Amino acid sequence: MDILVCVKRVPDTSTNEIEVNDAGTDIERDDLVYSINEWDNYAVEEALQIVDRVGGSVTVAAVGDDESDEVLRRAMAMGVENAMLLSGDAFAGLDGRGVATVLQAAAKTKGIDLILTGAQADDGCAQVGGMLAAMLDQPFASLVNMIEVESDKTLKIGREVEGGEQEISRIELPCVLSIQTGINEPRYVGVRGIRKVASVEIPTMDAAALGLTAEALAPQVERLDYFTPEVGAGAEMLEGSTEEMVAKLIEMLQAKGGMK
Template identity: 65%
Template sequence: MEILVCVKRVPDTAENEFELNSAGNDLDRDDLVYSVNEWDNYAVEEAIQIVDNVGGNVTVVTVGDDESEEVLRREMAMGANNGILLSDDAFEGADGKGIATILKAEVEKGNYDLILTGAQADEGAGQVGGMLAAMLDYPYASLVNKVEVDGDAAIKVGREIEGGNQEMNELDLPCVLSIQTGINEPRYVGIRGIRKVAKLEIPVKGASDLGLDAATVGDAAAKVKRVDYFVPDMGDGAEMLDGSTDEIIAQLIERIKSKGGLA
């Protein structure tokens, strides 16, 4: 089975103190520490486990600048067979649809049975997987927390739905899945593994390589633009409730009653 996993280089929330840029429309990214998106790690681990069981190859792909290559090498050290960097000045400022358009062009250059993405990335939109599937006209499932390979033509997937319930579906291949955290335990990547892939060649593809018109992706084509980015002001009168869960619930009920919210 040929599996393509879409990954992203994002700011590491454990290693950074975030500040806004001077324009107030993004983070100040000059000195941030980056790592692979957490959700994507689970997608890569799931792809590796599938290939371990049924055979095939795992390719990781990312849209970004030269520094995004480190994310690909990290996932290759984890066990992915190949990496592809999609990088072009024309891609800068792309919104979710633009990223999905770029990824679609790469998918169509290959012969993949399964495309995986993380359920969401750093901006929390959770939209690229669904857009990519729609553009490819492939079956799609989101919030996937279980995958069962059932032959060469279909797979069974479990989804987390409202109320903590589990939903099982059968999807024809090829298809796109957005993987939820907790589906597995991503394996540890050691220094030896990183050194092993340090000199492997990673192809870099731009708009012309993918057959894309630069005007259809990037900032010029983006229909969604961030116009403001701010930290909410601290509210007045906030009160922290202490105690066990039952004690906090009891206190909360009393306060709601005192405000006329409960009879």
């Protein structure tokens, strides 16, 4: 099975303190530490595990600038065979549809049976996977947390649905799946693995190479503003013995109509 995994280089929220820039047009990106999008990391690991079970190959693709090379090499250090950097001036300022358009064109350059994306990335829109599937006219499932290969034509998948329930479905190949965290345990990538792939040549494809026009990539969504919501009233801390705090809590709930 030949699998394409779409990955993105994003600010590492475990390391950075994210702030909006003074103009309100973006986050402040100076001195940020970047890493692979968390959901995408799980998608890479799942692709590798599928290929370990049934054979095939894994390719990772990233839409971004030259610095996105680092997340592609990280995936290759995990065991991915092939990578594609989708980069160029025409890809600056893409909206979700534009990113999906680029990935669609890249996918068509290879014979792909399965495309995996993360459930969402740093912008939280969770839209590229579904758009990509629609553009390719392929079935799509989101929030996938289990994949079993039934045959060369179908997969059995599990999805996380509301209330913590699990939904099991059968989906035909080729298809697009967005992967939820927790589907697996991504393998550790050490310095030795990174060094091993440091000199591997990663092909770069721009709009011309993919046959894309400026019209096809033109954003249809305009971001108007970034802002930090106002912080409401802080929590009230109860003091005293356990009995006193319980009595005070009951009094507060009754005053707010939460208890009778």
